[in-house]
Amino acid sequence: MQVLQRDWGMMHIDRRNSGGTQLVFINSLGTDLRMWDAVIPRLPEGWSSLRMDKRGHGVSETAPQGYGIPDLAGDVLAAMDHAGVERAVIVGCSIGGLIAQHIALMAPERVTGLVLSNTAPMLGPADGWHSRIDGVRLNGMGAMADGILPRWFGPAMLARPEARLWRTLLARADTEGYIATCAAIAGTDISTRLGEITQPALVIGGQHDQATPPEVVQALAGALPRADLVMFEETGHLPAIEAPEAFTAALVSFVERISQ
Numbered sequence: 578m579q580v581l582q583r584d585w586g587m588m589h590i591d592r593r594n595s596g597g598t599q600l601v602f603i604n605s606l607g608t609d610l611r612m613w614d615a616v617i618p619r620l621p622e623g624w625s626s627l628r629m630d631k632r633g634h635g636v637s638e639t640a641p642q643g644y645g646i647p648d649l650a651g652d653v654l655a656a657m658d659h660a661g662v663e664r665a666v667i668v669g670c671s672i673g674g675l676i677a678q679h680i681a682l683m684a685p686e687r688v689t690g691l692v693l694s695n696t697a698p699m700l701g702p703a704d705g706w707h708s709r710i711d712g713v714r715l716n717g718m719g720a721m722a723d724g725i726l727p728r729w730f731g732p733a734m735l736a737r738p739e740a741r742l743w744r745t746l747l748a749r750a751d752t753e754g755y756i757a758t759c760a761a762i763a764g765t766d767i768s769t770r771l772g773e774i775t776q777p778a779l780v781i782g783g784q785h786d787q788a789t790p791p792e793v794v795q796a797l798a799g800a801l802p803r804a805d806l807v808m809f810e811e812t813g814h815l816p817a818i819e820a821p822e823a824f825t826a827a828l829v830s831f832v833e834r835i836s837q
């Protein structure tokens with residue numbers, strides 16, 4: 578396993594360097610870097626990837642103190658520095674997409690393009706996140722997992738046996754890491770800054786997404802100066818898991834187009 582020391586603890590990273598087109602992947606709340614497992618092998622030969630487990634996710638350590646989305650963006654930039662990735666297409670899902678938007682604002686020179694999957698500049702009202710934090714504190718992740726899973730997956734994926742494995746991952750998530758990340762989401766709204774993101778973007782949504790419904794994703798695409806929109810018919814919130822072939826095809830065609 579590859580590791581990067583940060584001031585809050587050890588961060589798990591996964592770097593596959595073939596030298597070519599550079600892609601950085603940022604996963605969603607409660608998942609880990611395995612959410613890109615079915616995407617990375619489908620990338621064209623010679624493309625390179627960097628992914629990481631966020632603080633308190635996967636096998637990365639949990640930060641002892643609270644943090645905001647800019648801190649999580651700083652972790653991604655530090656991983657890029659460590660891996661020698663000067664510029665990349667940043668691919669983020671949900672909170673990963675919110676982090677990607679922050680990276681585009683904080684370090685635009687590091688971003689050649691953005692793939693913003695099932696995300697928004699504000700991921701739902703703060704009240705909802707505070708209720709979720711209360712629920713996790715009171716009942717634990719195991720008790721919350723069944724209620725959250727339909728926010729992750731559309732009906733087709735929920736019916737597949739692998740959905741149970743993702744549920745297990747969520748039920749076993751580190752409580753403090755999950756709560757701190759929910760708190761970071763709750764305090765974030767960069768809606769008024771979307772016009773400053775001038776890199777080309779591909780915005781992806783899903784008709785069955787309950788967490789960032791189609792109209793939310795459409796609004797993001799409409800507010801970004803240079804965005805294209807792809808809306809999948811069959812997926813929910815995590816199309817990289819639910820439909821990796823279609824997801825990768827959309828990503829590759831976008832990256833090839835902006836690289837010309």
Ligand SMILES: O=C(O)CC1=CCC(=O)O1
Nearest residue numbers: 605606671672725728788
């Ligand atoms: O857990 C959810 O509701 C889905 C989600 C919201 C932000 C994120 O990253 O995942």
